Amino acid sequence: MQFRDLKRQYQVLKEDIDKAVMEVASDCNFISGRQVKELEEELAEYVGVKHCISCANGTDALTLAAMALEIGPGDAVFVPDFTFFSTGEIVSFAGAVPVFVDVDMDTFNIMPEHLEKMIQKTLEEGRLTPKAVIPVDLFGLTADYERIKKIADQYELFVIEDGAQGFGGSLGGNRACSFGDISTTSFFPAKPLGCYGDGGAVFTDDDQLAALLESFRIHGKGTMKYDNVRIGVNSRLDTIQAAILQVKLRAFREYELDKVNRAAAKYTELLKDTVKTPVIPAGYYSSWAQYTIQLDSREQRDSLQAALKEQGIPSMIYYPKPMHRQQAFADLNCSDAEYGNTIKLCDTVLSLPMHPYLEDSDVEKVAAVLCRCIQ
Numbered sequence: 001m002q003f004r005d006l007k008r009q010y011q012v013l014k015e016d017i018d019k020a021v022m023e024v025a026s027d028c029n030f031i032s033g034r035q036v037k038e039l040e041e042e043l044a045e046y047v048g049v050k051h052c053i054s055c056a057n058g059t060d061a062l063t064l065a066a067m068a069l070e071i072g073p074g075d076a077v078f079v080p081d082f083t084f085f086s087t088g089e090i091v092s093f094a095g096a097v098p099v100f101v102d103v104d105m106d107t108f109n110i111m112p113e114h115l116e117k118m119i120q121k122t123l124e125e126g127r128l129t130p131k132a133v134i135p136v137d138l139f140g141l142t143a144d145y146e147r148i149k150k151i152a153d154q155y156e157l158f159v160i161e162d163g164a165q166g167f168g169g170s171l172g173g174n175r176a177c178s179f180g181d182i183s184t185t186s187f188f189p190a191k192p193l194g195c196y197g198d199g200g201a202v203f204t205d206d207d208q209l210a211a212l213l214e215s216f217r218i219h220g221k222g223t224m225k226y227d228n229v230r231i232g233v234n235s236r237l238d239t240i241q242a243a244i245l246q247v248k249l250r251a252f253r254e255y256e257l258d259k260v261n262r263a264a265a266k267y268t269e270l271l272k273d274t275v276k277t278p279v280i281p282a283g284y285y286s287s288w289a290q291y292t293i294q295l296d297s298r299e300q301r302d303s304l305q306a307a308l309k310e311q312g313i314p315s316m317i318y319y320p321k322p323m324h325r326q327q328a329f330a331d332l333n334c335s336d337a338e339y340g341n342t343i344k345l346c347d348t349v350l351s352l353p354m355h356p357y358l359e360d361s362d363v364e365k366v367a368a369v370l371c372r373c374i375q
C-alpha cells in the first residue's frame with residue numbers, strides 16, 4: 001500500500017501526461033511557454049480570484065507574498081504553531097518575527113481566540129508592529145476565515161492564506177486560495193494538486209499586488225526582463241510542470257477530489273468509535289491533503305504506527321515538533337505554556353494513507369489493523 005500513490009495516478013493519466021510533456025520538449029519553450037499562462041488562467045478561474053501568478057514552489061509563493069506586502073524588520077507576523085516549517089521560515093527570511101499561535105484540537109487550524117491574545121501580547125510588549133497573519137489550511141481544511149478576517153480587520157493585519165495543503169477545499173462555497181489579501185499554494189508532488197517536481201502559485205484579487213508579484217518573481221522586472229526596477233528573485237514555474245498540471249487539474253476537478261472525500265468518509269465510518277477522527281465543521285469541504293487521526297498518548301500512537309508498518313501500511317507523523325520548539329527559532333524564547341494543544345497534537349497525531357486511487361479494500365485493511373491494535 002502506498003501513502004500517496006503517485007505511480008497509480010501516472011498509470012491512469014499516462015497518455016495525456018506523456019503527450020503534454022513531449023509537446024513541451026518538441027516546442028523547446030521550457031520557460032514561460034504558453035502552457036504557463038493557460039494554467040494560470042485555469043487556476044484563477046477554478047479558485048475564483050482575478051489573478052494567479054505561478055512560481056517555483058510553495059515557499060517562494062509565501063516569500064513573494066511577504067515581499068509584495070512589504071513585510072520586514074520590526075514586523076510581527078502571526079503563524080500557527082502546528083504547520084510545515086515554511087510558514088514561519090519565510091517570516092524570518094523576510095527579516096520580520098514570527099509569533100506562533102496555538103491551534104484548535106478539532107480542525108488543527110489556527111485558533112482565533114489565541115490569535116487575538118497573541119496580537120494583544122505583542123502590542124503590550126511594544127517591540128514589534130503586528131503586520132500580518134498567515135493562517136494555514138492544514139491537511140486540506142480551510143482555516144476559520146470568517147473569524148480570522150474580523151480580527152485582521154480590527155488590528156489592521158494583512159491576511160496571507162497558506163493554501164499549500166488546502167487547494168480544492170472550500171468554506172461557505174468559496175474555494176481555498178481565495179481568502180487572503182494574497183493566497184498561496186504548492187504543487188509539490190504529494191500536495192492535493194501536485195506536479196512532477198517543485199511548483200507553486202500566488203493568488204490575489206488586487207491588480208496592484210498582482211503587478212508587484214509579477215515583477216518580484218522575475219528579477220524585479222519593469223516593462224521587460226532587462227528593465228529592472230526593484231530587487232526581486234527568479235521564481236518561475238517551468239513549462240513542463242505547467243503542462244503536467246493542466247492534465248492533473250482536469251482529473252482533480254473531474255473525479256480526484258470527489259474520490260478522496262469518499263475515501264475519507266469511509267475511514268471515518270470505520271474508525272469513529274475507536275479513535276478521534278478528523279472534524280469537518282458545517283460549511284467546510286476538505287481536499288484531504290492528509291487524513292489525520294488522534295490517539296490518546298504518544299505510546300499508543302507509536303505502537304499503532306509500528307503495528308501498521310508490520311502489516312505493510314505506511315503512516316506519517318505530521319508534525320512531530322511544534323514550530324516554537326524548532327532550534328531555528330530558539331532565539332525567540334517562546335514559552336511552552338502558550339501552546340498546549342500543539343504540544344499534545346505532536347505527540348498524538350497519525351496520518352493514514354490517503355489519495356484518490358485508494359481502494360475501499362485498502363481503507364478496510366487499515367481500519368481492521370487499527371481496530372485490532374486499539375481495544
Ligand SMILES: *Cc1c(COP(=O)(O)O)cnc(C)c1O
Binds near residue numbers: 060084165
Ligand atoms: C508544503 C508546504 C509549504 C511549502 O511548499 P513547497 O512547495 O514545498 O515549498 C508551505 N506551507 C505548508 C503548510 C506546506 O504544507
